[in-house]
Amino acid sequence: xxxxxxxxxxxxxxxxxxxxxxxxxxxxxxxxxxxxxxxxxxxxxxxxxxxxxxxxxxxxxxxxxxxxxxxxxxxxxxxxxxxxxxxxxxxxxxxxxxxxxxxxxxxxxxxxxxxxxxxxxxxxxxxxxxxxxxxxxxxxxxxxxxxxxxxxxxxxxxxxxxxxxxxxxxxxxxxxxxxxxxxxxxxxxxxxxxxxxxxxxxxxxxxxxxxxxxxxxxxxxxxxxxxxxxxxxxxxxxxxxxxxxxxxxxxxxxxxxxxxxxxxxxxxxxxxxxxxxxxxxxxxxxxxxxxxxxxxxxxxxxxxxxxxxxxxxxxxxxxxxxxxxxxxxxxxxxxxxxxxxxxxxxxxxxxxxxxxxxxxxxxxxxxxxxxxxxxxxxxxxxxxxxxxxxxxxxxxxxxxxxxxxxxxxxxxxxxxxxxxxxxxxxxxxxxxxxxxxxxxxxxxxxxxxxxxxxxxxxxxxxxxxxxxxxxxxxxxxxxxxxxxxxxxxxxxxxxxxxxxxxxxxxxxxxxxxxxxxxxxxxxxxxxxxxxxxxxxxxxxxxxxxxxxxxxxxxxxxxxxxxxxxxxxxxxxxxxxxxxxxxxxxxxxxxxxxxxxxxxxxxxxxxxxxxxxxxxxxxxxxxxxxxxxxxxxxxxxxxxxxxxxxxxxxxxxxxxxx
Numbered sequence: 001x002x003x004x005x006x007x008x009x010x011x012x013x014x015x016x017x018x019x020x021x022x023x024x025x026x027x028x029x030x031x032x033x034x035x036x037x038x039x040x041x042x043x044x045x046x047x048x049x050x051x052x053x054x055x056x057x058x059x060x061x062x063x064x065x066x067x068x069x070x071x072x073x074x075x076x077x078x079x080x081x082x083x084x085x086x087x088x089x090x091x092x093x094x095x096x097x098x099x100x101x102x103x104x105x106x107x108x109x110x111x112x113x114x115x116x117x118x119x120x121x122x123x124x125x126x127x128x129x130x131x132x133x134x135x136x137x138x139x140x141x142x143x144x145x146x147x148x149x150x151x152x153x154x155x156x157x158x159x160x161x162x163x164x165x166x167x168x169x170x171x172x173x174x175x176x177x178x179x180x181x182x183x184x185x186x187x188x189x190x191x192x193x194x195x196x197x198x199x200x201x202x203x204x205x206x207x208x209x210x211x212x213x214x215x216x217x218x219x220x221x222x223x224x225x226x227x228x229x230x231x232x233x234x235x236x237x238x239x240x241x242x243x244x245x246x247x248x249x250x251x252x253x254x255x256x257x258x259x260x261x262x263x264x265x266x267x268x269x270x271x272x273x274x275x276x277x278x279x280x281x282x283x284x285x286x287x288x289x290x291x292x293x294x295x296x297x298x299x300x301x302x303x304x305x306x307x308x309x310x311x312x313x314x315x316x317x318x319x320x321x322x323x324x325x326x327x328x329x330x331x332x333x334x335x336x337x338x339x340x341x342x343x344x345x346x347x348x349x350x351x352x353x354x355x356x357x358x359x360x361x362x363x364x365x366x367x368x369x370x371x372x373x374x375x376x377x378x379x380x381x382x383x384x385x386x387x388x389x390x391x392x393x394x395x396x397x398x399x400x401x402x403x404x405x406x407x408x409x410x411x412x413x414x415x416x417x418x419x420x421x422x423x424x425x426x427x428x429x430x431x432x433x434x435x436x437x438x439x440x441x442x443x444x445x446x447x448x449x450x451x452x453x454x455x456x457x458x459x460x461x462x463x464x465x466x467x468x469x470x471x472x473x474x475x476x477x478x479x480x481x482x483x484x485x486x487x488x489x490x491x492x493x494x495x496x497x498x499x500x501x502x503x504x505x506x507x508x509x510x511x512x513x514x515x516x517x518x519x520x521x522x523x524x525x526x527x528x529x530x531x532x533x534x535x536x537x538x539x540x541x542x543x544x545x546x547x548x549x550x551x552x553x554x555x556x557x558x559x560x561x562x563x564x565x566x567x568x569x570x571x572x573x574x575x576x577x578x579x580x581x582x583x584x585x586x587x588x589x590x591x592x593x594x595x596x597x598x599x600x601x602x603x604x605x606x607x608x609x610x611x612x613x614x615x616x617x618x619x620x621x622x623x624x625x626x627x628x629x630x631x632x633x634x635x636x637x638x639x640x641x642x643x644x645x646x647x648x649x650x651x652x653x654x655x656x657x
Contacts, residue, residue, distance in 0.1 A: 007301035008329055011054075011310055013287055014217050014251045016163050018099050018311070021304050022325050023055035024048055025254070025291050025313040026103040026166065026221070027346075028074065030355045031365065035076035037085035040355070042092050043367035048318050049098035052325030055311065056093055057221075057254075060105030060168050064149035066121045066142075067106040067174070074105065077153040086160035094161070101164040101217070102157035104150050104208075108174030109135035121146075122177045123184040123191065123200075129172070143190065143200055146174070150204045151211045164217030167204060170256050175201045176223060179240070182230040198240060202247070209249035219289075220244060221254035224276035227261065234276060238283055245284045252310075254289035255280055264293045265561040266341040267425040267568060271299055278308040289313065295320075295339040297328035316346060320358050335442070337361060337435045340428040344644040348558035359644040360432055362651040372655060375400040379657060382407065382461060384453050384620065385469030387415020388643060389635025391436035392650030393467045397657060398443045402465075406445055409452040409470075413437050416471050416636060417643055419504050423527045424534070425568060432643060455623035465630040465657050468621050469650065472614035472636035474501045489517065489610075492586040500528040500611040511606020515590050516541045517582040518611045522642070523557055525611035526565045532609075533572035540603060541569070542592060543578040582608065614640040630657070 008020045031040035045056055061077040062069060068076065075082065086102070093100045109128040112120035112135065120128060120135040121142070127134050138146065154165045169175035177183040178200040184191050190199050209218055222241070225234045232240075244250055255277040256262055264272055270293050277290035291313035294300050300312040318324050321337035328336065337360055345357040345364065358364040363371065379402050383394040386408030394406045412418075414433035421430040440447060458466055491497055500516070502508045504527070514537050518525030529541045569576075577592065583600070584591035585608045592601045616637055624631045632653045635646035 003331075004297055004301045004328055006304040007297060007312070009304075011287065013164075013219075015215060016099060016217050018054045019097060020052070020054035020325065020329075021311050022053050022297075022300065022314050022318070023057065023289065023311050024053050024318050025256075025289075025315045026057040026060045026105075026168065027315055027319075028350050028356070029059055029365070030350055030353065032075040035079060036082055037075050037089060040365065040367070041075075041085070042089050044365065045089055045100075046092040046096070047322045047367045049093040049096040049100075051318060051322035052329060053098055053314075053318055054325070055099045055101065057101045057103050057166055058089065058162075060103045061153065062111075063104050063106050063153040064146055066118070066146065066149075067108070067111045068116050068118060069107055069111045074107075077104070077156065078149060083156055083160060086156060086162070090161045099163040101166045101219070102154075102160075102162045103166040103168050103221070104153050105168045106146065106150070106174040108177045109133070110173060122174065124177075124186055126183055126185065137186075140188075140190075143203075147200075147203050147207050151207050154208045155211055158212055158216055164219060164251070165208065165212060166254065167208065167218070167220045169201055169220050169222040170254075170258070171223060171262055172258050175204070176226075176258070180226060180231050182226065182228060182232075194236075194239070198243065202244075205244065205247060205249050217251045218249065219252040219254055220250055221256060221289075223258040223262075224255050224273070224280070226258045228259075231258075234279060238279060241280055242283055245286050250286060252287040252289060253280060253284065254291070254311075254313075255309075256291050260560040260563050262292060263343060263347050263560050264341060265343050265558075265564050266428040267561075267564055268293060268341070270295065271303070274303055274308050281307060281309065287311065291315070293341055295341070297324065297333065297336070316341065319346060319356075319364055320361055334438055338431045340431045342429070342643065343558045343561050344642060347560060351558050357644075359642075360435065360647060362648045370651070370655065372396055372399045375402055375657065378402060379464035380462075381405075381465045381467065381654075381657060382453075382458060382463040383467045383469060384458070385415065385471060385635070385637065386410070386413040386447070386449075387469060387471055387635060387646065388417055388432055388436055389637075389646035389650040390415070390467065390469030391433075391440055392647045393469060393634060393654040394445050394650075395436065395439045395443060396651050396654035397467075398445050400654070400657075402657065404445050405448065406440065407448045407451050407453045409450065411450055413440065413447065413449075415469075419501055420524065420527055422504050422506070423531045425530055425565065426523070426527050429643070432647075453620070455620060455627065458620075458624055459627050463628065466624060466628050466632070467650075467653055467657075468624075468631065468633045468637050469635050469646075470617050470620060470637050472616045472640040474499050474614050475610070475612045489582050489608075490584045492584070494587040495585040496587075496607045497585055498607060498609055500524050500609055503528055503609055504531060510537060510609065513538045513604055513606045514540070514609060515582065515603055515605040515607070516609045516611055517590075518543055519581070520611050520613050523561070523565065526562075526569060528609060528611055529569050529574045530565070530572060533569060533574050539569075539573075540575045540577060540605075542580055542582055543576055616640060632657075 109120035122135040290309035634649035
């Protein structure tokens with residue numbers, strides 16, 4: 001496609017020519033077993049190579065027993081048994097013309113006894129962030145051992161046939177722990193001055209280059225800014241990268257950042273840190289890679305055309321749609337399933353120590369197991385409900401050769417996901433509906449809008465299979481017979497009580513003083529709080545009872561998304577009351593009860609907003625049981641959950657009919 005000619009131009013690094021400028025950066029998959037890769041890795045990387053990515057950097061692989069982490073999350077490169085797997089992975093990727101780099105990873109103090117029986121190791125005895133464990137300080141003898149560990153694993157990559165090796169000096173891991181003044185307080189040759197803090201990294205770079213020889217590509221991935229007062233800055237890192245370039249040992253620099261920003265959720269605008277790569281491009285002659293929240297090939301092409309970077313990481317983008325590069329090259333931009341940075345299936349799954357997948361693409365992590373295959377018998381399939389679950393089911397059923405019709409009672413497709421998509425911080429949720437609408441249209445699936453289907457109509461149509469995806473009902477009256485994780489709310493006559501759904505849809509007005517009873521444990525209450533704060537309302541968010549104290553947080557949302565959204569509402573003046581529940585609403589005020597002490601507290605409030613759970617609409621399903629040949633429920637009609645569950649349900653049921 002001529003409009004994307006810069007993105008699809010080749011790039012030569014040392015003696016290696018990469019066919020285009022799209023790469024998938026190293027990211028955890030949690031596909032490992034007993035510390036070793038599996039066939040899931042092979043199929044996963046091969047799918048992205050087949051989809052047209054120019055370069056894949058394999059997930060960070062642990063170089064040393066001192067860096068041991070979850071055996072499932074990070075595979076262990078020091079084990080001899082890993083070598084056949086490395087060959088298998090790189091051969092599968094090379095079969096499609098994609099280049100493959102192997103990343104050497106050492107977590108330092110991240111690899112602590114919270115996850116393993118070993119202490120973490122680091123530059124200094126400063127507690128690890130988040131967990132607080134004090135690491136073992138590496139002495140000079142141990143430093144030399146870790147340098148050798150990088151060399152040994154890099155040589156495995158060379159022998160296995162990888163095109164290059166990448167050293168991970170980013171994201172707060174071991175090399176950054178030495179480099180950063182926030183984590184290195186040593187007084188010896190490895191601490192103090194910038195030269196000393198760079199020493200360990202320089203030793204690794206030099207040793208690995210000498211081991212690899214002059215033919216193989218060697219690069220470094222590093223955080224350009226720590227974004228903390230006591231850490232290093234972009235200006236500091238420009239000096240560091242200039243020194244690295246001056247060694248002559250490196251062939252490229254992959255620029256990222258540290259902290260939650262590295263996996264920016266959807267409320268962060270696209271391409272937020274390209275400026276970091278662009279700054280490096282001004283001072284080095286090496287190719288510079290850029291990353292983070294670049295999901296649009298047009299944007300990616302602009303980055304290359306504007307000389308802001310030489311390669312663009314489209315990691316979550318190609319996770320969501322492995323065929324993105326091929327589709328973009330062919331000019332099929334509307335056919336691309338765009339990553340919405342929801343973090344539900346990728347980072348969110350890894351936080352729970354589960355294998356990664358994708359909210360919009362259930363095949364991720366299940367390549368070769370989940371696949372759309374022709375149905376053995378063509379069936380007449382009615383899909384009732386045009387939300388994301390219903391559209392996914394209709395699309396997959398049609399792809400398998402069934403005769404499919406889709407019914408929706410509203411005037412447009414999209415369903416419940418269109419409600420939170422009205423909030424500026426969640427508007428990209430609408431992309432999930434856009435893509436599925438496009439697929440329904442592309443496949444010429446008959447759609448009946450403004451049609452509320454009755455059981456009698458279904459029976460009259462005589463379908464072979466019915467898929468019910470009519471969603472769930474919001475609870476607007478938490479009366480005594482509605483009992484959930486918190487007890488019911490007593491509402492006095494004259495109280496102004498509305499639902500979060502009605503607020504987001506613009507169906508109701510609230511008073512100036514708003515209290516939100518957040519009892520859903522997900523994003524709805526947080527998003528509604530921001531939505532109202534943007535209108536200038538005085539908002540108090542009453543947080544859920546911590547019913548899941550054993551998890552990292554009491555919200556069913558990844559910590560990165562939660563962190564950014566919490567920052568947003570705090571900056572907009574939203575007040576939070578934690579460990580409490582709303583017990584009573586009356587005109588002009590609400591009564592809270594502390595979840596632990598049961599102490600009561602009154603708050604002035606003009607409006608109480610219920611951010612409640614919902615109840616599945618089972619009416620049609622109950623009426624059709626025993627009256628049709630085959631009936632299924634999916635999405636919220638089965639049980640109200642998240643978008644990832646709705647799309648999974650639609651795919652799974654349709655793939656089995």
